[in-house]
Amino acid sequence: MRWSDLWIIFAKDFLELVRKPVSLLLGILLPGFFMPVFVLSINDIQGKLTEQIKSLEFTIGFDGKSDKLKKWLVATRRAEIVTSSTGVPLVPGTKCDAVLVIPDGFDEALQTKEDTAGSVTLRYDSMKENSMLSLTFIAEQLLKFKESIVAERLKDIGIVSQEQPSVKYVDIDEERQRMHLTRYQGASFLFLLVFSIYVAASAAASETITAERERNTLEALLLTPVSRDTIVRGKLLLTLAITVAATLLTMVTYTLKYLIAPGAHLAVLSMLKLELLCLPLLLMLALTVVSMSMLLASYSRSVQQSMGYSFYLALALFGAAGLAFNPGVSLASPAAFMPVSGLSIAIVDILSGRPDWLFIAIATVVGIVYCALFTLPAAHLLQSDESLYNLQVSPQQRLREGLWSKPLIFLFVGVFLGMFYISQAALQWKALPGLILTQVVCVLAPALVFLKAYGLPFKETLSWRRCRVTDIAGAACLSPFTVIAASWLFEIQSKFLPAPEEFFKAMNDILFPAGTPLWQILPTVALAPAVCEEILFRGVFQGLLSRKLPPRFLIPSIGLIFGAFHFSIFRFVPTATLGCLLSYLVVLTGSIFPAMALHFMHNGLSSIIQKEGASMPVTPTMIALALFSFAVGVLLLCLKRFPARNTD
Secondary structure (H helix, E strand, O other), rough: OOOHHHHHHHHHHHHHHHHHHHHHHHHHHHHHHHHHHHHEEEEEEEEHHHHHHHOOOOEEEEEEOOOHHHHHHHOOOOOEEEEEOOOOOOOOOEEEEEEOOOOOHHHHHHHHOOOOOOOOEEOOOOHHHHHHHHHHHHHHHHHHHHHHHHHHHHOOOOOOOOOOOOOOOOOOOOOHHOOOOOOOHHHHHHHHHHHHHHHHHHHHHHHHHHHHOOOOOOOHHHOOOOOOOHHHHHHHHHHHHHHHHHHHHHHHHHHHHHHOOOOOOOOOHHHHHHHHHHHHHHHHHHHHHHHHHHHHHHHHOOHHHHHHHHHHHHHHHHHHHHHHHHOOOOOHHHHOOOHHHHHHHHHHHHHHHOOHHHHHHHHHHHHHHHHHHHHHHHHHHHHHHHHHHOOOOOHHHHHHOOOOOHHHHHHHHHHHHHHHHHHHHHHHOHHHHHHHHHHHHHHHHHHHHHHHHHHHHHHHHHHHOOOOOHHHHHHHHHHOOOOOHHHHHHHHHHHHOOHHHHHHHHHHHOOOOOOOOOHHHHHHHHHHHHHHHHHHHHHHHHHHHHOOOOOOHHHHHHHHHHHHHHHOHHHHHHHHHHHHHHHHHHHHHHOOHHHHHHHHHHHHHHHHHHHOOOOOOOOOHHHHHHHHHHHHHHHHHHHOOOOOOOOO
């Protein structure tokens, strides 16, 4: 790739964008300038309305007599008292905003220190605005009036110290608030940034890919001496540059507008410091969204279709970023491992002065991984004739040539997002049934629908073949050692990345509820994953990728995908290692059933240990027995091993 060619592609697409005022407006000015000004102007209006409401004067009618209460209300300088001179009861919303009905002998009862002076009735009209606004004021003043009467009575019996207690209120959050935004302000700012990133990326990607295809200039560009990867990188770089420009403009606009808004408590330097700390996270977020937008634009035949696809991207982005508004969702949860959600919560934590730097570092690493997962495949897939020329590839051709990269990426992303969002609702319903439902709906169902949609042969793709009994027995015999090996790998990983106790306590509470018998836990934790996850990973993913990748690349690839699927970076190494072993069993035996057997036994033994609360058996005797069982398993698997045949 020559840098001069990259610059030519970048400059060409940039000039085409700036020549169109609509593209410039949608891509940069709308998200970067007009939206922040509009949102903060709305906030200004709301603040001014609140101040006006606090200074409103109300007309309060008195039905009855109470000079003491009347003087109290008049002293606030916000109340005008009216009474009926004709004996006709006052009506709220006409000559007065609300009416206080005073019981007979009210003041006399207060002076004689009776237990009760009767109940004061507040009448109002819910259809009248001023009448409704007066409710808060009157209720507040009645409460203060009651407190003053109590203080007077306490004073009469000698409890003078309680009349006006010397209390100093100190907000421990006050100092932090001077240097940071509130959580709601931080989440609102984040939402503006996500909106800017989404609009800029979608508009630029649609213009540089889809619109150019509509104008029939993309094919002409491909005939030039410039290499195809340079063309793709130039378009990707331009889309990222437009997105970053819109994001920076949003930050500048928000900062200037916020600092001159009423009630702003941050200085310019404090605001800039917060934004600089968030800038690397925003860059990763922008790169992820740009890659998604480029992929969607490459699949679209028209700009209108591209914008339609981007609508669903907007729903996913705003739904994921919306978790940042919920103070109950922290990075010390699976949210740290979700695309967009983890970065969003980390940004809000920094803006609001509550950063947990360990989990922010984890969210950053996860964000980098997602950038690679989305950006690298996007750059590769956009170079294919299918994307650039919008060709339709038949399922038969895919099966023959192994063209499964794009469909499998979307399948993995769909399953991953479904596991997070649907599982949250399912677990809120009931823990164990929710886990089974999540496995069936989010893992098994997408795999089967994928096979049906592409017309793939079920048995051949999933390696759904009969195998020897010794293969099943051998795979099961491996499980005692895999459990011990997983604990060793976890301990080694913990030396570099210690796992917080709260995280695993929350996981154990979900997987092993107190008082639940083991026979209910095993189907949930062992059987359902052994069937559903094996059909998805060792079946669909491994069955299709095996047509392109040799075993030395296929096995670690499936293992890494399997490890990333489980949401926890603290368990990534042992889970990915187990995934590699399961993939090897399918390659070795030609059947998915030994992998299911090992998966079931591994999870089952781990569940028994966790349920009983026992520590991992690491005594020399237990290790020796596990090694013996492992050796027996290897012997059974390798006994008279021939190349796997389809015996169906």
